[in-house]
Amino acid sequence: MRNQVIPFLILASVLGGAGLVMAEHVDLPAGPIRDRHELMEGIGKNAKIIGGALKTGKLDPVAGAAAEIQASAGKTLALFPKGSTDPKSRALPKIWEDWAKFETINKEFEAKAGELVAAAKSGGDVGAAADAMFGACKSCHDDFRKPEEKKDGGKS
Numbered sequence: 001m002r003n004q005v006i007p008f009l010i011l012a013s014v015l016g017g018a019g020l021v022m023a024e025h026v027d028l029p030a031g032p033i034r035d036r037h038e039l040m041e042g043i044g045k046n047a048k049i050i051g052g053a054l055k056t057g058k059l060d061p062v063a064g065a066a067a068e069i070q071a072s073a074g075k076t077l078a079l080f081p082k083g084s085t086d087p088k089s090r091a092l093p094k095i096w097e098d099w100a101k102f103e104t105i106n107k108e109f110e111a112k113a114g115e116l117v118a119a120a121k122s123g124g125d126v127g128a129a130a131d132a133m134f135g136a137c138k139s140c141h142d143d144f145r146k147p148e149e150k151k152d153g154g155k156s
């Protein structure tokens, strides 16, 4: 298995350049900030599995990876307690200023991950379901995550 960058634009924009390639373990404070970093890394890993499966057309791993993403989505909100900011975190204060929207996007994200599991299990339109899920990653990151510093954007 080659371990290469997924060519899908939307996925690339979600994962960013450096962010995905093995967290050079930034020393984040123990607790929710570090835990959500690890949670997101896990989501990123599974997203990459899904992207790779779509690329090769071998869709077997999709249902399992999407189920893991769905489970992670269920844990996300608890890892953003009020005030959990840090200079090394990319979480924007807007998360807490507009918690209702953050929560809504996360609920949609969780639902889309569930729809992707269902599509993969039933032989449905996995590509469309994956796009919809990745769209939720992107809309949350666009609104609530600080852009990566040295890169000029990663916006599609």
Ligand code: HEC
Residues within 6 Å of the ligand: 014, 015, 019, 020, 023, 033, 036, 037, 040, 041, 043, 044, 047, 069, 076, 088, 089, 090, 091, 092, 102, 105, 106, 109, 133, 134, 136, 137, 138, 140, 141, 144, 145
């Ligand atoms: C509800 C909002 C939301 C959704 C949905 C979401 N993310 Fe994130 N993600 C964030 C926030 C906020 C951060 C930054 C957290 C921090 O730095 O404290 C982040 C960080 C990340 C990181 C960087 C981890 C790190 O700290 O280096 C990756 C990779 C990532 N997300 C991938 C994904 C993928 C892939 C999806 C969809 C399959 C996704 N995210 C869905 C909000 C979200």
